Amino acid sequence: MATDSSDGLDGVRNRIDAIDQELLRLISERARYAQQVAHLKTESNGQQVQFYRPEREVAVLRRIKDANPGPLDSEEVARLFREIMSACLALERPLNAAFLGPEGTFTQAAAIKHFGHSVVTRAMATIDEIFREVESGACDFGVVPVENSTEGVVSHTLDLFMSSPLRITGEVTLRIHHHLMSHEADPSAIRVLYSHQQSLAQCRGWLDRYLPHAERIAVGSNADAARTAASEPGSAAVAGLQAAEIYGLTVLAERIEDDPGNTTRFLVIGKADSPPSGQDKTSLLLSCRNQAGGLHALLMPLAAHGISMTRIESRPSRRGIWDYVFFIDILGHRQDLAVTAALEHLEKDAPLFKILGSYPVAVL
Numbered sequence: 001m002a003t004d005s006s007d008g009l010d011g012v013r014n015r016i017d018a019i020d021q022e023l024l025r026l027i028s029e030r031a032r033y034a035q036q037v038a039h040l041k042t043e044s045n046g047q048q049v050q051f052y053r054p055e056r057e058v059a060v061l062r063r064i065k066d067a068n069p070g071p072l073d074s075e076e077v078a079r080l081f082r083e084i085m086s087a088c089l090a091l092e093r094p095l096n097a098a099f100l101g102p103e104g105t106f107t108q109a110a111a112i113k114h115f116g117h118s119v120v121t122r123a124m125a126t127i128d129e130i131f132r133e134v135e136s137g138a139c140d141f142g143v144v145p146v147e148n149s150t151e152g153v154v155s156h157t158l159d160l161f162m163s164s165p166l167r168i169t170g171e172v173t174l175r176i177h178h179h180l181m182s183h184e185a186d187p188s189a190i191r192v193l194y195s196h197q198q199s200l201a202q203c204r205g206w207l208d209r210y211l212p213h214a215e216r217i218a219v220g221s222n223a224d225a226a227r228t229a230a231s232e233p234g235s236a237a238v239a240g241l242q243a244a245e246i247y248g249l250t251v252l253a254e255r256i257e258d259d260p261g262n263t264t265r266f267l268v269i270g271k272a273d274s275p276p277s278g279q280d281k282t283s284l285l286l287s288c289r290n291q292a293g294g295l296h297a298l299l300m301p302l303a304a305h306g307i308s309m310t311r312i313e314s315r316p317s318r319r320g321i322w323d324y325v326f327f328i329d330i331l332g333h334r335q336d337l338a339v340t341a342a343l344e345h346l347e348k349d350a351p352l353f354k355i356l357g358s359y360p361v362a363v364l
């Protein structure tokens with residue numbers, strides 16, 4: 001909206017106040033419509049109501065990003081709408097999500113990035129426990145780390161998918177920034193340094209250079225590290241900003257990761273996969289015959305149906321020496337015609353074939 005200089009500071013602020021009133025009225029109206037949606041869903045589906053609709057949420061966020069006129073950045077605008085939808089969904093029914101605790105981990109940050117701040121996050125001690133909580137229905141969803149751009153795959157998460165009936169219902173990518181935090185004001189007083197083993201590895205170069213004499217101790221999570229450092233003089237932790245806030249530590253050095261693009265990918269797990277959103281991925285677990293050209297033959301159906309593969313990871317199957325399974329991500333939803341055809345073909349050829357889930361490509 002155009003303003004002229006005669007408006008002055010008070011004049012412009014009055015306009016902002018009027019816009020805020022209007023925004024509040026519209027957000028409240030939107031929330032009432034979400035309540036209507038909840039009534040309609042309950043009427044038509046009885047007990048099996050899916051209040052959370054990931055494919056609808058990404059459609060809303062993609063439309064907002066496309067329509068963004070500026071000057072706010074599209075990511076920023078999408079984040080605002082992420083929060084509005086999160087609050088609207090909580091009015092329909094509050095969602096809960098299990099994450100790898102304690103409070104303040106990157107997995108919790110990933111859960112909030114994906115579902116918005118109205119989700120109730122529940123800290124679990126291990127990745128196994130997250131799977132169990134979702135399998136038993138105690139939690140609606142779980143969020144688990146799966147790979148880091150510097151350190152590679154979180155093999156334990158992949159292994160759990162081999163035996164779990166759960167589906168992947170979403171993915172979250174999070175830029176990971178590590179900070180050095182302590183009660184000590186002087187870094188030379190730091191004798192012991194706590195962090196998760198992956199975080200220590202992601203900051204190896206910086207730590208070798210600036211804290212070569214501190215003993216590095218790997219613990220279960222970065223938040224655990226911050227909690228320990230908070231109670232132990234002469235110690236420090238490498239963790240995220242949220243952990244510093246929660247455990248009252250001072251940040252002595254920011255963004256100490258060796259790779260400034262350091263990113264971790266998380267998966268959202270639930271009991272059902274997401275309906276098609278138009279831009280989806282499908283994750284598969286496959287094995288191939290133990291013979292020359294076995295993997296090549298296995299992947300042929302993907303190429304034949306024009307399906308792009310975005311990731312392939314191999315893990316020992318634990319059924320015998322030299323027996324491997326492959327975790328494969330492809331572009332497209334299992335209900336897309338070309339994907340369905342390729343999967344039928346794969347299922348016939350692969351000794352082990354499991355669809356881990358189809359889910360929307362991350363928007364935020």
Ligand SMILES: O=C(O)C(=O)C[C@]1(C(=O)O)C=C[C@@H](O)C=C1
Binds near residue numbers: 034
């Ligand atoms: O469209 C729906 O199904 C809704 O429940 C509304 C709404 C929204 O606020 O836009 C809220 C929650 C769902 O996860 C998706 C969208």
